[in-house]
Amino acid sequence: MSSLALSVLDLIPVRGSSSGAVQTSGQAVGASMALAQRADELGYRRYWFAEHHNMPSVASTTPPVLIAAAAARTSRIRVGSGGVMLPNHAALIVAEQFAALEALAPGRIDLGIGRAPGSDPVITQLLRQSGTSGDVERFPQHVHDIGLMLRAEGATLQFTSGGEYTVRATPAASGSPELWLLGSSDYSAQLAASRGLPYVFANHFSGHGLQRALDLYRSQFQPSETLSEPKTFLTANVVAAPSADEASARALPQLRMMARLRSNRPLTPLETVEQAQQGLADAGSDARVSEQALIDGIRSNWFIGTGDDVRERLEAFAAQYEVDEIMVSPVGGEFDSAPLDATPGRTQTLELLAR
Numbered sequence: 111m112s113s114l115a116l117s118v119l120d121l122i123p124v125r126g127s128s129s130g131a132v133q134t135s136g137q138a139v140g141a142s143m144a145l146a147q148r149a150d151e152l153g154y155r156r157y158w159f160a161e162h163h164n165m166p167s168v169a170s171t172t173p174p175v176l177i178a179a180a181a182a183r184t185s186r187i188r189v190g191s192g193g194v195m196l197p198n199h200a201a202l203i204v205a206e207q208f209a210a211l212e213a214l215a216p217g218r219i220d221l222g223i224g225r226a227p228g229s230d231p232v233i234t235q236l237l238r239q240s241g242t243s244g245d246v247e248r249f250p251q252h253v254h255d256i257g258l259m260l261r262a263e264g265a266t267l268q269f270t271s272g273g274e275y276t277v278r279a280t281p282a283a284s285g286s287p288e289l290w291l292l293g294s295s296d297y298s299a300q301l302a303a304s305r306g307l308p309y310v311f312a313n314h315f316s317g318h319g320l321q322r323a324l325d326l327y328r329s330q331f332q333p334s335e336t337l338s339e340p341k342t343f344l345t346a347n348v349v350a351a352p353s354a355d356e357a358s359a360r361a362l363p364q365l366r367m368m369a370r371l372r373s374n375r376p377l378t379p380l381e382t383v384e385q386a387q388q389g390l391a392d393a394g395s396d397a398r399v400s401e402q403a404l405i406d407g408i409r410s411n412w413f414i415g416t417g418d419d420v421r422e423r424l425e426a427f428a429a430q431y432e433v434d435e436i437m438v439s440p441v442g443g444e445f446d447s448a449p450l451d452a453t454p455g456r457t458q459t460l461e462l463l464a465r
Contacts, residue, residue, distance in 0.1 A: 117156035117437040122169035126379040138169045141453040150184040152464040158192030167380040174207040181215035190220025193292040201252040205259040209279035219287040260286040299323040306334025308341040317411040343435035347412040349442040350462040362386040363443030369404040417462025
């Protein structure tokens, strides 16, 4: 690999097929575990799992469970969350889960935290019914609390009536996960800067506001006990293939899914390349023009092409924004012929970029 470090963001896509068969959750997760192992072998720096809920095309719902499984199957790569959507969870539970992960894989765990719910309002309400840190206004305090509880000395609570109470995420921690703030807004950049935390801008969402967010983070950064200077990298949707035509074909299923999401149409399991091509061809003239316009806009922020071309563009992208790491979300789709328990298109992307 070049001097640019590459990492992986995985949403664990669940796809259908022209025959009507749909990947099971087990097949999708198994394919992602194999992909994590391959990323480890290829020298990627990190492998993060996202948190999304109630989406027919996404099986990445529980980052801590997936991180534990990936950590057990790898030996070198850092594994983590990209991210845990904190408003859905109690701060103590998150701290305990990641303290346990750190004990299982010392020095290899990243805790990426986000403020978005990761789903629709109904699912958000269900996630918060039992009482969590769902008060978004207290998000900065919850982030602070998790950082304290993960330390060996724990966090000290002061009772209004007098006295103290110590809370530790695990009884005898010998280390703690690296805590990252994730976001795509000025708010997250400024919060990360004020707390002296590493920060990741979610460029794979849309890319809007990237330069401003990085400028705010770097200019307002306050050194902390764990970080003396700004630390950041960027995410990007990537498809690499032996030819540009194949890369474009493999990008189409995810591009159509994103267009469907942005136009508030019902979501489905991810299409295969053949399904996506046929679906676009079968659309009425006006609908096809409208969808193609959405696809073109989304695609403009993606990196699609041959391995050499994509790697060169990623290196230029990193240099432009002065980062030494890019986290790629390998979004290449599959042809109907691909086995349901494998993800050859995404594996191919990682292999071509690592050469």
